[in-house]
Amino acid sequence: MQPLKEYMITKEPFYLAQGDELAIAEAAYVHTIPLLLKGPTGCGKTRFMQHLAWKLQRPLVTVSCHDDLSTSDLVGRYLIKGGEALWVDGPLTMAVRHGAICYLDEIVEARKDTTVVIHPLADDRRELPIEKLGELLHAPPEFMLAISYNPGYQSVLKDLKQSTRQRFISLEFNYPKQELEADIVRHESGVDHATAEVLVRLAAMTRNLKDAGLPEGASTRLLIHAGKLMQSGMESRRACRAAISETLTDDHELLASINEMINSLF
Amino acid sequence: MNIAELKDSFFAQVPSHPPNDWEIEEHLEHIVELPAVSQELILSHVPAIWAVSHSLCYSYLSSARSALNCLSTDHITPWVGDFLDTYEKDGLRAAQHSMADVESNFLCRIRGEAGLDFNAAASRLTPYARSIIERKITLATGPRIYTDTECIYLPGKLTLCSSDAENFLLYKLIVTFQLGILLQGTYEFDPEADNPLIVELVNTYGAGPVPERIGLDLFFSLFPNSRLAEDIFTLQEAQRVSRFLAASFPGLWRDTAKIRSDLAASRVLQSQLPAHSKMMEGLVHRVITGGKGPPWNSMELPLHEQVLAEFNKPAGSAADSAAQTAVIYAMLKHVEETYIKVAPVYYIGRLRPAEARKGMRRRRATAKEEFIKILASVILKVDRKTADVVENENSSQGASPVLSGEEGTAMLLFSSKKQDNIHTARENMETPRFLTLEGPMAELPEPLRNLAEEIVADLGHIPNDYISAAQGMAGRAAPSLQAASSPAGESLAAPITYDEWDFRRNGFRKDWCRLLEKQVQPIKGTFVDSTLDKYKGLLRQLKKQFEMLRSSERFIKRQRDGDEIDLDALIESISDTRAGKSPSERLFIRLQRDERDIAVLFLVDMSSSTEGWINQAIKEALILMGEALQVLGDRFAIYGFSGMRRLRSDFYRVKDFAEPYSEEIKGRIAAIGPQEYTRMGPPLRHAIEMLKNVEAKVRLLVTLSDGKPEDYDDYKGEYAIEDTRHALIEAKASGIHPFCITIDKQAHDYIGHMYGEVNYIFVDEVRKLPLRLPEIYRVLTT
Numbered sequence A: 001m002q003p004l005k006e007y008m009i010t011k012e013p014f015y016l017a018q019g020d021e022l023a024i025a026e027a028a029y030v031h032t033i034p035l036l037l038k039g040p041t042g043c044g045k046t047r048f049m050q051h052l053a054w055k056l057q058r059p060l061v062t063v064s065c066h067d068d069l070s071t072s073d074l075v076g077r078y079l080i081k082g083g084e085a086l087w088v089d090g091p092l093t094m095a096v097r098h099g100a101i102c103y104l105d106e107i108v109e110a111r112k113d114t115t116v117v118i119h120p121l122a123d124d125r126r127e128l129p130i131e132k133l134g135e136l137l138h139a140p141p142e143f144m145l146a147i148s149y150n151p152g153y154q155s156v157l158k159d160l161k162q163s164t165r166q167r168f169i170s171l172e173f174n175y176p177k178q179e180l181e182a183d184i185v186r187h188e189s190g191v192d193h194a195t196a197e198v199l200v201r202l203a204a205m206t207r208n209l210k211d212a213g214l215p216e217g218a219s220t221r222l223l224i225h226a227g228k229l230m231q232s233g234m235e236s237r238r239a240c241r242a243a244i245s246e247t248l249t250d251d252h253e254l255l256a257s258i259n260e261m262i263n264s265l266f
Numbered sequence B: 001m002n003i004a005e006l007k008d009s010f011f012a013q014v015p016s017h018p019p020n021d022w023e024i025e026e027h028l029e030h031i032v033e034l035p036a037v038s039q040e041l042i043l044s045h046v047p048a049i050w051a052v053s054h055s056l057c058y059s060y061l062s063s064a065r066s067a068l069n070c071l072s073t074d075h076i077t078p079w080v081g082d083f084l085d086t087y088e089k090d091g092l093r094a095a096q097h098s099m100a101d102v103e104s105n106f107l108c109r110i111r112g113e114a115g116l117d118f119n120a121a122a123s124r125l126t127p128y129a130r131s132i133i134e135r136k137i138t139l140a141t142g143p144r145i146y147t148d149t150e151c152i153y154l155p156g157k158l159t160l161c162s163s164d165a166e167n168f169l170l171y172k173l174i175v176t177f178q179l180g181i182l183l184q185g186t187y188e189f190d191p192e193a194d195n196p197l198i199v200e201l202v203n204t205y206g207a208g209p210v211p212e213r214i215g216l217d218l219f220f221s222l223f224p225n226s227r228l229a230e231d232i233f234t235l236q237e238a239q240r241v242s243r244f245l246a247a248s249f250p251g252l253w254r255d256t257a258k259i260r261s262d263l264a265a266s267r268v269l270q271s272q273l274p275a276h277s278k279m280m281e282g283l284v285h286r287v288i289t290g291g292k293g294p295p296w297n298s299m300e301l302p303l304h305e306q307v308l309a310e311f312n313k314p315a316g317s318a319a320d321s322a323a324q325t326a327v328i329y330a331m332l333k334h335v336e337e338t339y340i341k342v343a344p345v346y347y348i349g350r351l352r353p354a355e356a357r358k359g360m361r362r363r364r365a366t367a368k369e370e371f372i373k374i375l376a377s378v379i380l381k382v383d384r385k386t387a388d389v390v391e392n393e394n395s396s397q398g399a400s401p402v403l404s405g406e407e408g409t410a411m412l413l414f415s416s417k418k419q420d421n422i423h424t425a426r427e428n429m430e431t432p433r434f435l436t437l438e439g440p441m442a443e444l445p446e447p448l449r450n451l452a453e454e455i456v457a458d459l460g461h462i463p464n465d466y467i468s469a470a471q472g473m474a475g476r477a478a479p480s481l482q483a484a485s486s487p488a489g490e491s492l493a494a495p496i497t498y499d500e501w502d503f504r505r506n507g508f509r510k511d512w513c514r515l516l517e518k519q520v521q522p523i524k525g526t527f528v529d530s531t532l533d534k535y536k537g538l539l540r541q542l543k544k545q546f547e548m549l550r551s552s553e554r555f556i557k558r559q560r561d562g563d564e565i566d567l568d569a570l571i572e573s574i575s576d577t578r579a580g581k582s583p584s585e586r587l588f589i590r591l592q593r594d595e596r597d598i599a600v601l602f603l604v605d606m607s608s609s610t611e612g613w614i615n616q617a618i619k620e621a622l623i624l625m626g627e628a629l630q631v632l633g634d635r636f637a638i639y640g641f642s643g644m645r646r647l648r649s650d651f652y653r654v655k656d657f658a659e660p661y662s663e664e665i666k667g668r669i670a671a672i673g674p675q676e677y678t679r680m681g682p683p684l685r686h687a688i689e690m691l692k693n694v695e696a697k698v699r700l701l702v703t704l705s706d707g708k709p710e711d712y713d714d715y716k717g718e719y720a721i722e723d724t725r726h727a728l729i730e731a732k733a734s735g736i737h738p739f740c741i742t743i744d745k746q747a748h749d750y751i752g753h754m755y756g757e758v759n760y761i762f763v764d765e766v767r768k769l770p771l772r773l774p775e776i777y778r779v780l781t782t
Ligand SMILES: Nc1ncnc2c1ncn2[C@@H]1O[C@H](COP(=O)(O)OP(=O)(O)O)[C@@H](O)[C@H]1O
Pocket: A014, A015, A016, A017, A018, A039, A040, A041, A042, A043, A044, A045, A046, A047, A048, A176, A184, A188, A220, A221, A224
């Protein structure tokens, strides 16, 4: 029997490496050191984890963090079933028990008192205390912890504490190089190469707008969305407006500028 | 009327007296020299305007005189009505703006001419332009369309098309075309004297001795008829750039097709053009629409087709265009009539190589200066780190880093002159002794990397003298390291002294600076009121936004008491009971107002460089911020700083944390004015000390400044940058979040280094600061 079968990734997820991130992650895995994935949203962090899990042949348990996430949501709780109290593992416990990869996406969104549970797991103790069960779980060597965060311009209330980040090996993700990104967009959305290239050029243009008040330009994900809309027959300019400009900003002037870029390119 | 009489007459018109007389006088000065009838006419409108807005009335007094220069007396009333309408619709600034340019904002309209103002298009065009080219290009208005590679000059108003939408498209076409010229490297054409084409031209047309490099204007002068050569080349490049744009920006090309063909159709064709001019006119049409242009008779046709065949050949670079220019020139040189230059294509204008060269030189000089400075600091650091290593190795060459390895753009900086060491260094990546400007470049600070890339993109390589200059600078800094270490007797014993960070010795200069707290005295005036008035609309919006922040309510689960039962918790507790565990008593959900426990200190640059718009914008921003914070309830303090040398850093108290925000405080904000220099370290450290004593969950230190820290003494350049940077690191170490807002026309690369990549924001348009500050604060604290 294979535990967490439904979390296994059996088909190779499409992933084009940006650099040596796979080699580093595999080395981290061998040395049981947790991973910190840094980078703007939509640049392939989640996809990378899927690929890594497939490569390592481990189940991947992903938790999207939010500010309502409680420790019980991660560790587990008792439920009642047929009048009986039944303990149910949370995703983190489940991953530890079965030697899976646990990926906490956007960790800074979670409250600090929630994230402290990962501390003993993230250093060389590699253990998870489950208070309610009075149990101390030791993570098997197959278990891996990975977290992600976006260090861009954001609220000071949401920074990752040094005491947390110092436990990890960091991988920096960024938007892929133009050709690579075009390949990704083409593959994921189905548009032809020429269109993918234009989309990537549009993204590069929006990424030049940092000083004009757009801290993050269009991500690979948005390009894929625009491509998909085009594939289903929507007119290119309309597709880009819906998938890219309106998504990026509400500021009228910026919006108008981005639409002008779109009009020039398509 | 003299000024006193004017004043009396003015006060007779308005019900309420303004707070101070001298301000009125200042504005009345503008009309004191006018004849009495005009003065009376102007004053007769004062009551109506005064009732709407005092600021508007002041602006009216200042612009009335120039309005009278171009308006007849019976146009004054409709003019006043017109800007009052603008005021109602778009606010004070729009009204002031419309007033300032009576000619195009009022006269054109009553004459029935519409048109699109550059200002109305700028906010959309500027980000657009900057998205296309990575360099910080600016857009400005000017009498001619061209670019000097730093700035694109555009008409102040476009009236060529009938609708605003089309006029905007035309602006966009002009901007994109100038960017196309930059992207396609038209101005980068400067062949060497032994270039085959140049040699051939010199031999054919017998130009005198030529210098080593041939810039564009010099290239034209190699032809006997340089004006013809210039036109051919310009059109050839216009064709190349057009092709590039049509391929890269097909949407733009399609959208502007009608405008372009209208432009082509509206070209005036003189009947008696000499043959070569007529050929050029043909090429103009070719460039704009792909059409044929003037009618050709059977005599001209063969030559025309011959020229066109050459003209249409694909060209990949400005050098190709230059070669084609020579060929076409040769086809036309037999024409004996005097060449008449053709009118430039409207959206392209003429090439201005001399201006471009100046612009490029300016950019190059800035890049060089920055590069040398940063590299010098890197060299110094490397030197320090490796001093022991080198000594241990008994290097006879000394520890000065030198440049070696010339292949391509790879550049190695190495602290020993022995070439073969580079290879060992390469293999052993851990050694801190070498830096490479290519590949991983892990050891170079980001700004230096960016600069290096920029320079390589511009010049193809990093010139040796950049590096030797940096070495020289590092060398010069080293001895001053000793000179700088102060004798013990000089340490200060003043009330508030602060250490200063000396990056050269990697340590503090103890008690190096003295800081004096001073109190700002409030001034009475119209500043506060007119600011509140000017931003009426924005303020309303801000207050609403901040209100929502304050009442950021959320449900918190697992409370001992509350309004509703927390079902999850209840089930868990029942389960826990069944499982024999002691159940939790936190079974309720409560609606909680998130308590904002935030204290913020605004530290404002009061150095002399802020004089004028920046100072004005900072004060306006603070007034808006004050109003917004009132709504929010966050604790805040405002301090200003300036000073002169290390013994006198002035720290001006505008508002401390305890004082309530009152009229008095607003008056003090109004009094913030430019003083002397900008020594950032001491005020930052003092602000940190103050924030340390404030009990709050989040403590923010927001600085507003206009760029580089600099004092009268040697507190400049990297020394100042490193001290500022260090002070900010100290803030972080004390659990304070520093955030820096820089108001500058251009983002400098050192800023990211000085403030930390994510801890600053850059505001390039002063007028936007009052808008941006509250917005930035909101993002930072939610
Ligand atoms: N390197 C890559 N290889 C393949 N697909 C990628 C890559 N980078 C991004 N993508 C695509 O972009 C989308 C968004 O990436 P994702 O991993 O969800 O971003 P993140 O987790 O960083 O926010 C993915 O669904 C995938 O389609």
